[in-house]
Amino acid sequence: MVFSSLTFLYLFLPLCLICYFASPTITAKNVTLTVFSLIFYAWGEPLALLVMLFSAAVQYAAGRLLASRIPHTARRCVFLAALCISLGLLAVFKYAGLLVSTVDLLPFCRFPVPEIALPIGISFYTFQCLSYTIDVYRRQTEAQTSFLRFLLFVSLFPQLIAGPILRYTDVASQIEDRCHSAKKIFYGSIRFFCGLLKKCAIANYAGEAADALLNGSSCLGLWLGILLYTFQIYFDFSGYSDMAIGLGKIFGFDYCENFRYPYLSVSVTEFWRRWHISLGSFFRDYVYIPLGGKYHMQVRNILIVWALTGLWHGASWNFLLWGLYYAALLLLEKGFLLRLLEKLPRAVGWCWTMFTVLIGWTIFYFTDIGRCLGALKIMFGGGALTAAGVAAALKTNLLFLVLAALASTPFAAMWIGKGMARLRTSDGEASALELTLGTLYCLASLVLCTMLICGSSYNPFLYFRF
């Protein structure tokens, strides 16, 4: 199920909210939320639910064993076994096809390529499970004793299929006990509808327009197409994160931010501190630093982390190329460029960042490396400058591009936030005007998104299969 579907908005969510808030105790609330999360997941792929339950059960059992008094060697074996099972599932379901088809490129190798359906959100919940097991192994957190609570952590539907990637240490106490209030629900709703609007009103259209242009073969058409795709991927993914954070708030959880206006960055290094923050911090804490971080073989560590980041995004070699492309840029910045950019006007850094990000999304968009290189060649002058329809496409999308660019900055949110803050009561509560405007915003977004969802029969999230 996706959030931007009528089934979710008008059937699943109201029913879930009624059952959740009718549950009298935190345990009952947790049971309700777990049941609805499993229904949510099984709605899309019932059989994949078994994979998730298996993965959760293994990590839960590993956590209990790691917390028990067992010899150090046994503890180490349990930890490695848990890692192998978790990563093994990811490897089988996500990368088996890529590996076999790559091996088949070798002479005399003709293995049948396995056609395994990728369970939705496997990359997200696998990483959540891994963070838990590693933290328990490092004795940075207590093992969860209740499978129900652990299952809730793994399967929480707001972030189950597209993140943010939760750390167990961040939500452990909230699972045990959390605060529910109409205030949280109100602000959570505003955040949810903000994300829904990003997805339905901006990302979906940007995607349609980008696809049309990226099918063409002219320099300006491709640049315009990739610019639209740049907005699509940001609003799609950050919209989903907003919805997840908003829903989490409604159910009493406080999730970490996943995006901080990345297109304002003035260096690639800064971009990756603002983009998909939960993934970046996962790789930093569980791969980069354990490998030695900046103190031991930093170049190797960066290459490994970014190769893994690339492959995490998809089972295709272009994603590896995309990851290594960013590794090269980050090494360049660490070498000298960052110091140089700091001395230059911020606009130069911003231009550098956006240029490299656009090239990055080109590598990301074209999953076929041949097509990707062909597109890059045309974008840098190796083809026709423009084609019929490109100027018209720019004209048609001009207002949309301006609005999307504005929406990817914090200015509107800051302006509204400041205005509302002035109207707050002395005890910091929302004024009547803020409540009225917030309610109207949610209702207007609901109507607009319902209209747009009705008008679109195919509405998948980009990050579904990651």
Added chain:
Amino acid sequence: MKKRYLFPVLLIFLPMLAFGLFSIFDTDAVYSDREKRELTPLPELTAASYADASFMKRFEDYYADTFPLRGGLLAAARRVRSLILLTGLVGGEDVVVLPSARTVAVVPEGGGEAEASEAQELSGILYYGNRLMEIFCESDANLTAYASVLNRLAKAAGRPLYVMLPTPAYTLYAPEGQRAAGTDFAASLDKLKGLLDGPVLLDLDTAMRKAAADDEAIYFRTDHHWTARGAYLAADALARADGLTLPTLGSYASGSRSGFLGSLYNSAAAQSVSSKFDRAPDTVTYYFPQYGYTLDSYASIALDDAERRSLVEPDFAGDSNLYNIFCGGDMPIAHIRSEVGNGRSVFVIRDSYGHALLPFLSDLYEDVYAVDPRYYTADYTLKIGAFCDAHGIDSILVVNYSPMAVGGYWIEFAPYLENLLP
């Protein structure tokens, strides 16, 4: 919970709940006039449909299709998009590629089951120049299969066999840069000509390109069919090839009906560009045959279940597809007896492109038998040679939507034609 927040929260979520409840208990629509299609019915829940998630997918379709006030919401969505995208402000030069739900299939080398093609990336509907057109991408494999079956039909029939492949609207009207590499209809025609051994490929391309360049309305702007004017060009090409003379178009009595929104509009109905056609739909111009005739439509090859029809039905009201003004829509088998009095007869193997053509053929041939092989069933055992012998047919004509024959979209027509072989 603080009461000051409670009321706004209820105001946000109660409408969702109320609308959700209403959507469950209201009466579901079964047909959409705007989209001209049956709406998805409530799927049946079975263990198998649950396990493979098909129930959930169908339920999502059903719920979206039957959502309360859906028609109004769709129209409102288009208005909003038009507003944001300035589609009302820019002229007819904007280009939009709309995704298409068509299946892309290509016969693999050496025959066998059709399989998905790389051409899928090129499928879709193009909006350009205030016109919708289906993106055309030829397929060598499909073209070869089509040529092969035509050769065998001509051999089995033992009579002259003419082939009409109308130049697709995409070839005529799409901007140069939009046409992907490899989409070259003229090259497809040349290849087909080289592969045909017996059948005669009529030259429609020259006349259709000239007519398009002269801005003659040979294709509808919202439908994938040609207009009567386009069909006239094809009938004229056939007449010349078969030694006949077709009256000039100006000598025909004609009429027109406006308000036609065709198949491509239906496919694009959720898109903002479709609002342009709401304001300026197509007009169907029709020409009455000059000679008296009778038209009988049959469902059986025994030709014993005649239903009398007209070649042109200006008041056609069967549904809102005004292309069905021609012949009243599909007919598995049709027989036209014309008073043209030249003793000539033709056997037409055709799809819906034949609808607009048949009125002109009735002015060329005394007997016109038209068969639509898409209606082939196990009981439908019409074989070309035996049928032509039984009815004293002089010539054979094959006419169909070009992408169905040589495009990388479908391979439906060649297998249908196979069924007519002994």
